[in-house]
Amino acid sequence: MSRRAEADRNDEAVFLAARDVFADVGADAPMSAIAAxxxxGMGSLYRRYPSKVDLMRAVCTTSMERSMAEADRALAEEPDGWSALTRYMRRCVDLRVGSLARLAGMFPATAEMFALAERGQKVIDEITGRAKAEGTLRADVTSADIVLTISEMSALPAGPYRHRWLALVLDGLRAPGAGILPGPAPDWSSVRDRWVYQESPVSRS
Amino acid sequence: MSRRAEADRNDEAVFLAARDVFADVGADAPMSAIAAxxxxGMGSLYRRYPSKVDLMRAVCTTSMERSMAEADRALAEEPDGWSALTRYMRRCVDLRVGSLARLAGMFPATAEMFALAERGQKVIDEITGRAKAEGTLRADVTSADIVLTISEMSALPAGPYRHRWLALVLDGLRAPGAGILPGPAPDWSSVRDRWVYQESPVSRS
DNA sequence: AGCGTAGCGGAACAGAACGCTCCGCTCCGC
DNA sequence: GCGGAGCGGAGCGTTCTGTTCCGCTACGCT
Incomplete structure (x- = not known):
């Protein structure tokens, strides 16, 4: 294999490794674990990302972009809101967007990230709005519920159960007359507030 | 307040703090975070538990005992399997048994813990068996599904959404004709194997 | 009232862990 | 045959964390 091809393959391998390790062990995963x-080697890792924070940022923005692309595609290709929603959620679990949740608040977020998040919010609102209008998605959930659900589900350790569990939740999401959900409904601020700009990482207390 | 009363109150405060911190941040939470x-102070923490591993063990065994007591009570007091199951799961979320999942495999487990776990397995089997026999719990879930679900749910960060999310999952658990769950069903070994005895903590890679 | 001490908080220490740098090596492409 | 792009991983300095230790407080007994 040519040097160039090896480099390209390593680019993606590093991204996937970082995403999975962050999703599995959280923001304070050692860089060496990601390289491994x-x-x-460490050299190859640091040539791509000058620092750990850069890696985190890259994982976040790329994950956001990829999941948003899936949302657009689901909206464009699926015949109805429910199938768009389920397809989107399944793809997010595959994409391990739970890494985002594990990384939230652990490094200074950039303005670019907030802009990306805002676009993401719009398209998810679109999908859930469509499914609710159809009456296939229960009316008492919010799009923030959906995002929180995806986060948790794709943060689950790798293995055969993530999709099984998602299916369980999807059945709950569709349940028509099961009574209304308890407690206040989360809104977008619950999602966004995890990312408030900060000079230094949040303490772990 | 008498010295003795202060000590008693601190006993419980330390346990609750350790449980919540471990559930929130995971097994490598600093002892100082728990004390805070x-x-x-650190002194008061270490007088109660000579080492961090002792604290972890105590959190695990006490959580197991408390959750098992809830299971017994639900079984004894509730009129049917479904209400016993939902009550038990709700109480587990309150008890933050997700700390167990975060601690699994991070320290050598004792034989006592395995014995406790075995008893827990029996009572959860009993509850789910009853609910399935009634036809209120969907037939394609296993008791290991239930345990995994409880773990994840009570590992969610504190806040108003844990119970909301549990309600969502419960609706999915009850859904009657929603198609069968994809993938292999987890069995008890998926739960038990997290705890295999080991001389030193598992690496974080 | 005075004192012994149980219990407390937190500074300090030693060692482990981690981010990051650096360097010698490999092997593609000319 | 050679120049250098790209690689792996040992090592450095720093930060973090488990644990110890000590001086202090104030309850309760005499």
Whole structure:
């Protein structure tokens, strides 16, 4: 394999490793664990991302972009809101967007990230709004519920159960006359507030 | 307040703090974070538990005992399997048994813990068996599904949404004709194997 | 009232862990 | 045959964390 091809393959391997390790162990995963998972040395890791924070940022923005692309595609290709929603959620679990939740608040977020998040919010609102209008998605959930659900589900350890569990939740999401959900409904601020700009990482207390 | 009363109150404060901090941040939460959360100095923490591993073990065994007591009570007091199951799950979320999942495999488990777990397995089997026999719990879930669900749910960060989310899952658990769940069903070994005895903590890679 | 001590908080220490740098090596492409 | 792009991983300095230790407080007994 050419040097260039190896580099390209390593680019993706590093991204996937970082995403999975962050999703599994959280923001304070050691860089060496990521390098090891990618099957790459520290040198190769640091040539791509000058610092750990850069890596985190890259994982977040790329994950956001990829999941948003899935949302757009689901909206464009699926015949109805429910199938768009389920397809989107399934893809997010595959994409391990739970890494976002594990990384939230652990490094200074950029303005670009907030802009990306805002666009994401719009498209998820669109999907859930459509499914609710159809009457296939229960009326007492919010789009923030959906985002929180996806986060948790894709933060689950790798294994055969993530999709099984998602299916369970989807059945709950569709349940028509099961009584209304208790407690206040989360709104977008519950999601966004995890990311408030900060000079230094939040303490772990 | 008498010295003795203060000590008693600190006992419980330390336990609750450790449970919540472990559930929130995971097994490598600093002891100082636990002391701070309990509103107690390091000295008071270490007088109660000679080492961090002792604390972890105590959190695990006490959580197991308390949750098992809830299971017994639900079984004894509730009129049917479904209400016993929902009550038990709700109480587990309150008890933050998700700390167990975050601690699993991070320290050598004792034989006592395995014995406790075995008893827990029996009573959960009993509850789910009853609910399934009634036809209120969907037939394609296993008791390991239930345990995994409880773990994840009570590992969610504190806040108003844990019970809301549990309600969502419960609706999915009850859904009658929603198609069968994808993938292999987890069994008890998926739960038990997290705890295999080991001389030193598992690496974080 | 005075004192012994149980219980407390937190500074300090030693060692482990981690981010990051650096360097010698490999092997593609000319 | 050679120049250098790209690689792996040992090592450095720092930060973090488990644990100890000590001086202090104030309850309760005499």
């Amino acid at each position: 998972r990618a099957g790459v | 959360r309990a509103g107690v």
